[in-house]
Amino acid sequence: MSDMNANRAFVRSDMLPEQAPPALETGVVKWLRENLFSSWINTILTLVSFALIYWVAQIIVPWAVFGIWDAGSLTECRAIRDELYGVSDGHGGGVACWAVIAERWPQIIFGFYPSDLYWRPILAFALFWVAITPVLFEGAPRQLLVVTVAFPFVAVALLWGNVGGPIAVALGFALGWAIYKFATPAIGQLAGTIATIVVPILYWILLSGYIGDGLSAILPGLEPVGSSRFGGFLLALVIGISCIVLSLPIGIMLALARQSDLFIINKSAVVFIEVFRGVPMIVWLFSASLLLGYFLPEGMDPDDLVRVIILITLFSAAYIAEVIRGGLAALPRGQYEGADSLGLDYWQSMRLIILPQALKISIPGIVSTFIGLFKDTTLVVFIGLLDPLKGLSDAIRATTEWNGIYWELFIFSGAIFFIFCFGMSQYSQYLERKLATDRR
Structure with missing residues (x-):
C-alpha cells in the first residue's frame, strides 16, 4: 500500500490546454x-x-x-414620380425630389457669386486647409507657416477682388512689429507693448482705408465682387472662419485682463464680457447692420458682411474669455508659484506654463463655442444676408420652378452643417487624447 502511495503523483506535471471563453463573454x-x-x-x-x-x-x-434626381422643376418631378410609382397625392410626398439639389447646388454653396469666378473661393478654401495644417497638426512642415501668415490677406484679395485693402492692413501689422522690435528697448517694456497695440489700431482706423484705396487704384487687381453677392455656405464659411480665428486671441486677452490685478483693466474686461454675454446675438446683428456706422470715424463705413464679422467676433470672444477663465481658475496655485520660483516674468509664465495648461483644460468648451458660432451664422438672415438654411432656401423656393419644395433643401444644408461641426468635434477629441499626458 505504501508503494502505491509513493508512486502516485499529487502535482500536475503538464498544463491543460487553453479553453475558449464562453460564448456570452x-x-x-x-x-x-x-x-x-x-x-x-x-x-x-x-x-x-x-x-x-x-x-x-x-x-x-x-x-x-428612391428620390428623383433628373428634373427641371417640382412639377416635372411630381410627374415623373406619378409615372414611376403611381403616386398622385397632389403634393410633394411619396419620394424626394433631389433634382433641386442637382440643379441648384452651386447656388446653395456659392450664393450669387459670379459662376465664372467660382475658382476664387475654391482656391481660397484650398489655401485655408494648407494654412491651418501646421497649426492643427504637429508633424506638418513648419515652412507652411508662411502660408498661414499670408492666408488672411490672400483670401480677402481672392474673395472680394480687393488687392490694396489687404496690403494696407498688413502694413499695420508690420508697423506694430517694427515698434515692438525697435522702440521697446528705448521706451521700456510696458510703454512699448502699449504702443505696439495702440499705434496699429489708430493706423487701421484713420489711415488704412485711404492707403488701401490708393493702392487699389495703382495696383492691377481682380474683378471686384461685392459682399451682397456672397451667400449660402460661402457666406457661412467666411463669417465662421473669420470669427473663429479672430475671437480666440481676443478671448484669451480678455480672460487675462479679467484676471488682472489692475483695477481699470479688470473692470473694463468685466464690463465688456458681461455686456456682450448678456445681450442676445440677434440684437448685436441688428446693431451691426443699423448702428455700428454711428460709432466709426467719418468715412469709415464697412459693408454689412464686415460689420457682422466684427460684432460676432466680439460676441464670441466674450464667451471664449469665460471658457478660458475657467481653465485658468482650474489650475492649482502651485503652478503660478512654480513659475515665479523660476524667475519668469508675467508674460513668460503665461506663455510657457499657465496658458498651455489652461487651454488644454478649456478645449471642450472652446470647441463647443466654435461649433455654436458656426451654426449661428444662419442668424444673419434676419439682417438681409442670404444664409444657406433660410435665405438661399427662400430664394430658391421663390422661383416658379421650385415653389413648394422644403425638406430636400433643409436636409442638404443640415448634412453639410453636420459634416463641418462633426469634423470640429472629432478634432477636439483627437487633441484631447494627444494632450492627455496625465493619463499615460
Missing part, C-alpha cells in the same frame, strides 16, 4: 448582452427603440433612396 454577443440586454427594463427599451427606428426608417429610407 466575448465578441458581439458580449457587447449586446452588456449594452442592450443587461436587464429586463433595458431589454424592453431596446426592443421598443428598434421598433421605433424600423417604423421611421421604412418611411424615410424609401423616400430618400
Whole structure:
C-alpha cells in the first residue's frame, strides 16, 4: 500500500490546454448582452427603440433612396414620380425630389457669386486647409507657416477682388512689429507693448482705408465682387472662419485682463464680457447692420458682411474669455508659484506654463463655442444676408420652378452643417487624447 502511495503523483506535471471563453463573454454577443440586454427594463427599451427606428426608417429610407434626381422643376418631378410609382397625392410626398439639389447646388454653396469666378473661393478654401495644417497638426512642415501668415490677406484679395485693402492692413501689422522690435528697448517694456497695440489700431482706423484705396487704384487687381453677392455656405464659411480665428486671441486677452490685478483693466474686461454675454446675438446683428456706422470715424463705413464679422467676433470672444477663465481658475496655485520660483516674468509664465495648461483644460468648451458660432451664422438672415438654411432656401423656393419644395433643401444644408461641426468635434477629441499626458 505504501508503494502505491509513493508512486502516485499529487502535482500536475503538464498544463491543460487553453479553453475558449464562453460564448456570452466575448465578441458581439458580449457587447449586446452588456449594452442592450443587461436587464429586463433595458431589454424592453431596446426592443421598443428598434421598433421605433424600423417604423421611421421604412418611411424615410424609401423616400430618400428612391428620390428623383433628373428634373427641371417640382412639377416635372411630381410627374415623373406619378409615372414611376403611381403616386398622385397632389403634393410633394411619396419620394424626394433631389433634382433641386442637382440643379441648384452651386447656388446653395456659392450664393450669387459670379459662376465664372467660382475658382476664387475654391482656391481660397484650398489655401485655408494648407494654412491651418501646421497649426492643427504637429508633424506638418513648419515652412507652411508662411502660408498661414499670408492666408488672411490672400483670401480677402481672392474673395472680394480687393488687392490694396489687404496690403494696407498688413502694413499695420508690420508697423506694430517694427515698434515692438525697435522702440521697446528705448521706451521700456510696458510703454512699448502699449504702443505696439495702440499705434496699429489708430493706423487701421484713420489711415488704412485711404492707403488701401490708393493702392487699389495703382495696383492691377481682380474683378471686384461685392459682399451682397456672397451667400449660402460661402457666406457661412467666411463669417465662421473669420470669427473663429479672430475671437480666440481676443478671448484669451480678455480672460487675462479679467484676471488682472489692475483695477481699470479688470473692470473694463468685466464690463465688456458681461455686456456682450448678456445681450442676445440677434440684437448685436441688428446693431451691426443699423448702428455700428454711428460709432466709426467719418468715412469709415464697412459693408454689412464686415460689420457682422466684427460684432460676432466680439460676441464670441466674450464667451471664449469665460471658457478660458475657467481653465485658468482650474489650475492649482502651485503652478503660478512654480513659475515665479523660476524667475519668469508675467508674460513668460503665461506663455510657457499657465496658458498651455489652461487651454488644454478649456478645449471642450472652446470647441463647443466654435461649433455654436458656426451654426449661428444662419442668424444673419434676419439682417438681409442670404444664409444657406433660410435665405438661399427662400430664394430658391421663390422661383416658379421650385415653389413648394422644403425638406430636400433643409436636409442638404443640415448634412453639410453636420459634416463641418462633426469634423470640429472629432478634432477636439483627437487633441484631447494627444494632450492627455496625465493619463499615460
